[in-house]
Amino acid sequence: MHRIISPKIAQKVMKLIFWISGIITILILLVIIGYVILKGMPVLNLEFIFGDPIDSGREGGIFPMIISSAYVTLIALLVATPLSMGAAIYLSEYASEGKLVAAIRFGAETLSSIPSIIFGLFGLAFFVIYLDMGWSVLSGGLTLALMALPTILATSEVSIESINKSYSEGSLALGATKWQTINRVVLPAALPGITTGIILGMGRAIAEAAAILYTVGAALAIPISIFDPARPLPLHLYILATEGISLENAYGTAAVLVIIIIIITVVTNTLVDRYSKKMMGR
């Protein structure tokens, strides 16, 4: 066999290429995060975090946007968590594989791949107009709930399924009913995994802007009632940047968002590490 390049040289060259692609990936992240945080740092201070925006965001802070983000995310999680946990329990403990379960899975899968702007359109047509909730924290929160649902569902289902079967068998053998077993044995054991799912769903809701563009309004005041319009952080950043309102405050808002995402990543990683050590002995 002819070979232009000997296997040994090919091995060395390819190893180098693999290393380069790994390093490029890390560099991409470092450049983006580094740039945003370095540029945002000078703006970040207590006045910016706890201040009200002045002159539609040209000056002042982002406190109402932080409250708006927290508010819509809270509503999204309050709605999505029970729905997706119930679904996860049903799929992993009750359902037997069949057409219906296949349909449920395909539904969840489709829900997680639908573009966020479609959720936005749906939220506008259904929550804002059809159910007459208006541009409000409620409409935005419910739209985000639909987006967070498949994330929490998938993570919860996997963590419930990974619970050692001997736990629930022991409980059933002691005469506990199925629900007692799930409620007292399976769910506590799966709790760290479910928590991770909820935090991931939270990350998805906090980062989203397209889905709430036409459901939450864009008010600059702090939302009090769930029927008040609001302006969560990503939406604020989008408006500041595209309308050229204030580059400085856009940097600050972007930095706050990136810091939130980094915190979420660190927390989920810590949770999963502890969880897998406890559950799988590694």
Place this chain on the structure above:
Amino acid sequence: MPKNIDEYLIEKGLFITAISSVVIILLIIVFIFWEGYPAILNIGFFDFLFGMEWSPSNDLYGIFPMIIGSLAITGLSLLMAIPLGIFCAIFMAEIAPKQMRKILRPTIQTLSGIPSVVYGFFGLIVLVPFMRVQFGGTGFSMFTASIILTVMILPIIVSVSEDAIKSVPSEYKEASMALGATHWQTIKNVLFPAAIPGIITSIILGMGRAIGETLAIIMVAGNVVQIPSSIFDPVRALTSNIAIEMGYATGIHYNALFATGIVLIFMILVLLVIANYFHYKKKVTVGGGYL
């Protein structure tokens, strides 16, 4: 026995939550079709889908340039993300030492968590001026959008491909190495072919994310409704069209934007059906390991 009634009610209750995702997806499809259908009736199916002019003020609603725009941006970003993503996945699964993996995994996670608006903002502030200086024009172009999208779909391609490569039975690799093949020969001739269904799934998932991305593209693509003749031309994607114009659309224009949404849903469903064909079960990976 009351206990059994409780159990029965709980099971039914859980069943209702379980079918909620099916109900939601049906509601979404019904409402988007409900609002979009009048536009397709009014404009005409072919004039809508293949019309070259989008000019709501003149009652012209052809989305063909935007279909091409979406596909072109997606195609170009896949062209960049697939090699980088697969190489990075192989690196993580096979080559990287433990320390490197410990850095790469949270890197991929953070990249996938960063809000798309932040990517768009970074593109607008850093990439657009850079492109303007390097290649002339305004800097807002299909190429700029594709670079941002590449970064956005990289995490999903890397994580799903890595998972696929790792789940190839280790006997395959051991047998190949025992026969005297180098590590690269083993990767190329054994591991990669065995992981192909998972790798294709990762590409389809990345493609879905690229087609669906909205605000980041708006911020860097220039949004001119035209079929691009070069990668440095500004383009408008289907998603961008909806987000840009929904704020002031009324009447048939409003319906036409929902009809644009129907086209998007249809594209995503086609991708999902293709992905299901490969029967690759995507594992849920979080943090340092599988849950």
